[in-house]
Amino acid sequence: MAISVPVEHVLYVAAxxxxxxxxxxxxxxxxxxxxxxxxxxxxxxGLAFIAAGAKWGQPxxxxxxxxxxxxxxxxxxxxxxxxxxxxxxxxxxxxDSASELSG
Amino acid sequence: MLDLLWLxxxxxxxxxxxxxxxxxxxxxxxxxxxxxxxVGIAALVALFAGREFLQSGEPSFSLSLWTWIAVADFxxxxxxxxxxxxxxxxxxxxxxxxxxxxYATGYMWKDHQEPASYSRFFAYMNLFVFAMLMxxxxxxxxxxxxxxEGVGLCSYLLIGFYHRDAANGYAARKAFVVTRVGxxxxxxxxxxxxxxxxxxEIQQALAASSALTPCMATxxxxxxxxxxxxxxxxxxxxxxxxxxxxxPTPVSALIxxxxxxxxxxxxxxxxxxxxxxxxxxxxxxxxxxxATLLIASFTALTQRDIKRILAYSxxxxxxxxxxxxxxxxxxxxxxxxxxxxxxxxLLFLASGSVILALHHEQDIFKMGGLWKKLPxxxxxMAIGSGALVALPFVTSGFYSxxxxxxxxxxxxxxLYWGGGVxxxxxxxxxxxxxxxITFFGDAKTEPHEDSxxxxxxPLAVLGVLSIVGGWFxxxxxxxxxxxxxxxxxxxxxxxVTMAVPLLGILLGVLVFSGRIDVAGFVESKAGDALxxxxxxxxxxxxxxxxxxVKPFLWLARVNKGDVVDLIYTLTKSIxxxxxxxxxxxxxxxxxxxxxxxxxGLIVVLLLAAGWL
Numbered sequence: 004m005a006i007s008v009p010v011e012h013v014l015y016v017a018a019x020x021x022x023x024x025x026x027x028x029x030x031x032x033x034x035x036x037x038x039x040x041x042x043x044x045x046x047x048x049g050l051a052f053i054a055a056g057a058k059w060g061q062p063x064x065x066x067x068x069x070x071x072x073x074x075x076x077x078x079x080x081x082x083x084x085x086x087x088x089x090x091x092x093x094x095x096x097x098x099d100s101a102s103e104l105s106g
Numbered sequence: 107m108l109d110l111l112w113l114x115x116x117x118x119x120x121x122x123x124x125x126x127x128x129x130x131x132x133x134x135x136x137x138x139x140x141x142x143x144x145v146g147i148a149a150l151v152a153l154f155a156g157r158e159f160l161q162s163g164e165p166s167f168s169l170s171l172w173t174w175i176a177v178a179d180f181x182x183x184x185x186x187x188x189x190x191x192x193x194x195x196x197x198x199x200x201x202x203x204x205x206x207x208x209y210a211t212g213y214m215w216k217d218h219q220e221p222a223s224y225s226r227f228f229a230y231m232n233l234f235v236f237a238m239l240m241x242x243x244x245x246x247x248x249x250x251x252x253x254x255e256g257v258g259l260c261s262y263l264l265i266g267f268y269h270r271d272a273a274n275g276y277a278a279r280k281a282f283v284v285t286r287v288g289x290x291x292x293x294x295x296x297x298x299x300x301x302x303x304x305x306x307e308i309q310q311a312l313a314a315s316s317a318l319t320p321c322m323a324t325x326x327x328x329x330x331x332x333x334x335x336x337x338x339x340x341x342x343x344x345x346x347x348x349x350x351x352x353x354p355t356p357v358s359a360l361i362x363x364x365x366x367x368x369x370x371x372x373x374x375x376x377x378x379x380x381x382x383x384x385x386x387x388x389x390x391x392x393x394x395x396x397a398t399l400l401i402a403s404f405t406a407l408t409q410r411d412i413k414r415i416l417a418y419s420x421x422x423x424x425x426x427x428x429x430x431x432x433x434x435x436x437x438x439x440x441x442x443x444x445x446x447x448x449x450x451x452l453l454f455l456a457s458g459s460v461i462l463a464l465h466h467e468q469d470i471f472k473m474g475g476l477w478k479k480l481p482x483x484x485x486x487m488a489i490g491s492g493a494l495v496a497l498p499f500v501t502s503g504f505y506s507x508x509x510x511x512x513x514x515x516x517x518x519x520x521l522y523w524g525g526g527v528x529x530x531x532x533x534x535x536x537x538x539x540x541x542x543i544t545f546f547g548d549a550k551t552e553p554h555e556d557s558x559x560x561x562x563x564p565l566a567v568l569g570v571l572s573i574v575g576g577w578f579x580x581x582x583x584x585x586x587x588x589x590x591x592x593x594x595x596x597x598x599x600x601x602v603t604m605a606v607p608l609l610g611i612l613l614g615v616l617v618f619s620g621r622i623d624v625a626g627f628v629e630s631k632a633g634d635a636l637x638x639x640x641x642x643x644x645x646x647x648x649x650x651x652x653x654x655v656k657p658f659l660w661l662a663r664v665n666k667g668d669v670v671d672l673i674y675t676l677t678k679s680i681x682x683x684x685x686x687x688x689x690x691x692x693x694x695x696x697x698x699x700x701x702x703x704x705x706g707l708i709v710v711l712l713l714a715a716g717w718l
Contacts, residue, residue, distance in 0.1 A: 029701050037697075098696045105694030 288336015392432020
């Protein structure tokens, strides 16, 4: 253990990452970038778990991170199918083009 | 045979179902056989059942068919109840009904306009006979009410039989709505009776009726009188009957002269014990009868349409019956009901023959000189008119009218007797007018008569009944109902009663054949105003038009948007508005949803942190 980083700092970074990801989800229209932003958000959450686990010396944080990795893999598998369908049916990767299901 | 009593109403119902189910696809000859045949067999069954009933000597016979509804204590049963009163009514309905059906097979043969309407006519007529029989045979007021509404429906359908002409539809609706006013009162009376006595079985209710307070008895009697007044076309609900003449003539004879319009008389006679509890209500019955009697007689004096003359005369004769019920001459009322059914059916059927021979000419001033050319209708009309004006000793009308007037004199003094005698004089006057103008004088329209046996036979039978029904009927009915005992025809009152119609006829002959010149009075201003007043039926239509119809139409126009419905429209509008607002958030855009989720999450977090 060379340098000890205060847990608050790690949480600040995680929050910053999460907000960046959220901004990406809300701002980008290209579905690929949208998925990448989602990935960023999940990693922000994972970082917060790791930091918290380190703080209390518990393995739970790391286990949760592994769960998040599995979740991300599953999400990508589904999402790539959606991307393919989107590009096939609309000829574009713009998510706003698929908005027929409106009230 | 008495156990087969159920066949009497069942046969006409069967006829109706057969004609109704085949939708007019049967050949007309078969329709005639079914239509008249079912009623004819019903009449035969009624005859044999009646004979057996008389031989048994029992005061009443009831035949339970089944329980209609069973709800706790309320278990109205469908029971046929035969006693002297319903026996007379059943005889009139099936007997006269069959003769009219027979006549109608000939009358409607020439008179139906559409292919299926011959069958439709007999289907309605059979349904009517069924409903009327249920009305008089039902031992339960609920069954009676079923028949009551059934005959009202058939009356509506048959008045509007020639439905191509909008005026006939109007007349049918008028009859339906006006009688509905009375029916509402009748229904309220039934509710009240049921609340007070807990039973609608007529015999049970009458037996228990002495427990009623006088006030309640009067209320129930007056509500039932309301129903009777509507159905029997008495003042103040009489305005529908003259318009009901829009229907075919056999309908006028069967429904609007012989049977349905006397249902009110039957109802009051049936509920006799109830009316005996309330002298007030009985008094009103007599007042209604006397008022109708005089109003209708004066009106008949000025009518031009032969069927309307007969309609007003029917109203006045039923007025006699009501007056008789009111003064306590129950049997006389039923006796007059029977003789009236004979001679009025005869008059209507004969006038139908005249109308048919003149190609639907009903204005008596366009007839004239017909007595040689139309001998059968002429002699039928002459016999019917004789019975209507009560020619002493030879006609049936004399015996029944005498029984009413002399009983009225005995029990209620000179007022009702005087009114009745005055109306008898007027009856003689308008009947003479109708006969003189229709059958004598110059011929104005050439008749074409070709009556077959099915048309003149009913006229002949009814003609015989109109004559012998009196002295024959008085004996039978006196035995059955009592109270028709010997009336002395030698007392001064009886002589006056007898003489007034003769004077009326004499006056009528002199005036309407022109030997007494009344043109001066008729053409004067007062005479013309009086004539128009009488002609309009004492302006009842005019009054009702202004008091009820116009305000109602005005209200309907004002309330076209339906004020009450606004509450519900408002609820609907608010719901729809909320729905549209909610639907706005569903844009279908993924990023919009994500943003909302983020905002929602922030709000939840802020709430959880206690910052909001």
